[in-house]
Amino acid sequence: MTREPEAPLDPPSQYGGFRREAPITRISLGPGAPTAWLVTRWEDARAVLANPATSTDLSRPGYPSRTPMSMPPGFFLFQDNPIHDVFRKVLTREFMVKRIEALREATARIFDGLMDELVVHRPVADLVEAVALPLPSLVISELLGVPYEDHVFFQEHSKVLIDNTVTGAQKAAAQGALGDYLETLVERRRKEPRDDLITRLGQQVDAGTFTTRDAADVGAFLLFAGHETTANMIGLGVLALLEHPDQLPRLYAGKAELATAIEELLRYLTIAQSGLARVAIEDFTVDETTIQAGDGLIIMLNSANRDEAIFSATADELDLGRANARQHVAFGYGIHQCLGQPLARMELQVVLPELFRRLPNLRVADRQEVIYKPHAAAYGPALLPVTW
DSSP, rough: OOOOOTTTSSOOOOHHHHHHHHHHHEOSSSSTEEEEEEEEEEHHHHHHHHHOOOOOOOOTTTTOSOOOOOOOOTTTOOOOHHHHHHHHHHHGGGHHHHHHHTHHHHHHEEEHHHHHHHHHHOOOOEEEIIITTTTHHHHHHHHHTOOGHHHHHHHHHHHHTTTSSSSSHHHHHHHHHHHHHHHHHHHHHHSSSSSSSHHHHHHHHTTTSSSSSHHHHHHHHHHHHHHHHHHHHHHHHHHHHHHHHGGGGGSSSSSSHHHHEEEEEEEEHBBBOOOOEEESSSSSETTTEEEEETTEEOOOOHHTTTOHHHHHHTTTTTTTTTTTTGGOOOTTTTTGOTTTTHHHHHHHHHHHHOOOOOOOOTTETTTOOOOTTBSSSSSSSOOOEEEE
């Protein structure tokens, strides 16, 4: 299902009809691909995502994907317990709010540097290339201890991993390339430790928690997950605020108001346009619909976040003061809920208000077109030409 050209920030309008008339319905993934259950309501989405009778393992028969493949243990988002638990427990402390808050000052410094370069050298610029993509790359590189000079390498391979049009072999090659690089870096940090996440992953290798390759794959996964997604949210957030300039004061009304505004942007925009995929490993029932073992499910987060039953009749409107905005499922739900969400929130809280403070006349450049990524699992602008 495709977005309407005149409403690129909204999910396909058909989802509203599904929520009202067929909230859990069978769909086809294309010729030769398996069918799957499409889950479109907020309540059902949370029920499925929290259900231990579902699996995220891409290699299981029935998993709803055109390019089935297996992921290494370090890509723990695609692992079931007990493997998932081992990796998540190691990483949870790294993404605690207190540790992420310690990165806020560095994030602001990185952003200021990017903005200085933007305003001095570019009267018209692609905001994606100049700010939205490099900022999360720099921040996650600082967290991990990865040299930023390799950021182009990471961006190119990350794009492959979230592109729904490439083959399983292409995705496996991108995943392998990232892992090879990080494996070398993990070994280097085991010999020459620093105060960074790669070093602490190396310490888990020394402790026997997992292998060097596992540690490398964790680092590769975090690099991939930690920059492309936030880059898309920055771009979409800017576009949404340009469309609703009357709501910009909410960004400056106070810390709590800013936090609520960011939650509403996450709800309203929901970059996971392909949803989250699961496969049933046991029979279970959702809203009187029987799901059988081996059935695939696709949980449409962007539809769930526009559910009128939860977010009222104004669910399709942007309201930066929405009281229950944080009830969104933009980061998923259940044991696989996004581990890096405190980092994403912090980056958005730093970037969006300061961007409009520094460039109060920011706008899409005249006679320039915003180009979106219709086939990416994480939706956002590929090109955002702006002037000020």
